[in-house]
Amino acid sequence: MATLKLFNTLGRRKEELKPLRDNEVGLYTCGPTVYDYAHIGNLRTYIFEDILRRVLEYNNYKVKHVMNITDVGHLTGDNLGDADIGEDRMEISAQRTGKSAWDLAKLYTEAFFKDTERLNILKPHIVCKATDHIPEQIALVRKLEAKGYTYKTSDGIYFDVSKFPTYGELVGQSLKEKKAGARVEVNPEKRNPADFALWKFSPKGAKRRQMEWESPWGVGFPGWHIECSAMSTKYLGQPFDIHCGGVDHIYTHHPNEIAQSEAAEGVKMANFWLHGEFMTVEGRRMGKSEGNAYLLEELIERGFKPLAFRYLCLNTHYRIQLNFTWQALEGAQTALERLREHVRNARANGGEPAQGKVLPEARERFLVALNDDLNLPQALGAVWDFVRSQRNPSDKLATLLDLDRVLGLRLSEVRREAELEISPEVQELLAQREAARTAKNFKEADALRMKIAELGYEVLDTPQGPKAAKRSDATPKP
RNA sequence: GGCGGCGUAGCCAAGUGGCAAGGCAAGGGUCUGCAAAACCCUCAUACACCGGUUCGACUCCGGUCGCCGCCUCCA
Known part of the structure; x- marks a missing residue:
């Protein structure tokens, strides 16, 4: 079993965790x-x-x-x-x-x-x-x-x-x-x-x-x-x-x-x-009297997903004050969306997590960071390096889903969500546009794209054919 | 006032006594009918400021400034 070191306030230093009962x-x-x-x-x-x-x-x-x-x-x-x-x-x-x-x-x-x-x-x-x-x-x-x-x-x-x-x-x-x-x-x-x-x-x-x-x-x-x-x-x-x-x-x-x-x-x-540690907001203390003690609900109202906030938290070590800014939250949301897109692409490329293996070198680097007093920012760095590397889709999926056991970003639910979000109406428009496009009638195709956009979806032409994605461009207002 | 922490690129940030991770944003490219996504490339002679120690400091020491926390309810 790997050595897990945690910063113990009692003594103010990192110590190796030695549980009282073997594995509990x-x-x-x-x-x-x-x-x-x-x-x-x-x-x-x-x-x-x-x-x-x-x-x-x-x-x-x-x-x-x-x-x-x-x-x-x-x-x-x-x-x-x-x-x-x-x-x-x-x-x-x-x-x-x-x-x-x-x-x-x-x-x-x-x-x-x-x-x-x-x-x-x-x-x-x-x-x-x-x-x-x-x-x-x-x-x-x-x-x-x-x-x-x-x-x-x-x-x-x-x-x-x-x-x-x-x-x-x-x-x-x-x-x-x-x-x-x-x-x-x-x-x-x-x-x-x-x-x-x-x-x-x-x-x-x-x-x-x-x-x-x-x-x-x-x-x-x-x-x-x-x-x-x-x-x-x-x-x-x-x-x-x-x-x-x-x-x-x-x-x-x-x-x-x-x-x-x-x-x-x-x-x-x-x-x-x-x-x-606590959070600050735009460099100032956070408190009800300051008017910046936001609720999760308010983040959602501004167009952010709860997990974007989770990602933001992972990006800063827990013993350091996290300076919350809207710009940083936007960055976190984009990064999270991209991570999910990688999972989506791996699926689209035929990846099956059950058929892949968790790559030891990726897991190792990730674990080393985690076990050094929960260094999630560093662990995320390892995740991105892995994500950007060329792997077969199944291994990539298997590994990412394994790392997500700690990250908790619901990467395993990416596929299902994408399928659920597309209504039959949009599917139909998508098919019409593809037909127009194949016929090189781009004017018609673009018009249909606009129509789909009005319904809140973005058209993406992928190597596997066209698809629609829910637009996440509810622009946050700082 | 006392005690403690922090100050790294536009933003969020990791890190080490020996040429500064990662993400977002930005710029360029490949791909595309155009896009999007993805991928590739670029992006801090520089780590608040001033001294000191050292062959060498962002990393150690001292001081200054700024922010945050606790001492008073707060995760």
């Missing part, structure tokens, strides 16, 4: 907080995680992929410094839209999976919702309580980080250093600024929460971090192999998960921690 890898990826639609920056992270999973599988590991859905407890300020002043994101969205928090969770969860499906992101083997695991979270808090890691304030049960000496290991920053950089403490009941809520009490009075549960400490709801600890342990055991998320989680969410899990179980939580 336990993978936990932090999922969405379903209080709103996911924007393309969010989606980039899920594409990175999808690539990781596919690379693991390409290396013949059996992957068990678990992802959470945060549908409760993620407060607007549930972190360092102001754990008691935030509001639950779900409840805020509910107030804003007039829908129930539960309905919204369902709505945005479905929207999320619709997006990931369009991006050909493989669905995790286990998708677990925080609200479906309240007993597990309560049990974990009780365990921490029994071991003396917690204390109670007027608004909740907190984790005392001073009892956990290695807190901040992931960050490479000691508690003391973190404290020195912290701002004004806004929750005077907390013993240490880095302490965080494990369980929050429902506010007393008229303003009832929509999401709340009974617990040994009274009615309330779980803290944001506890779900990941409870569910990762439940489904993957502890320790497990790889834990992923966005870079924003390096400093608070993940250290807190580590503290909870390791304090409770007395063993390491996960061996590898991988983090995907």
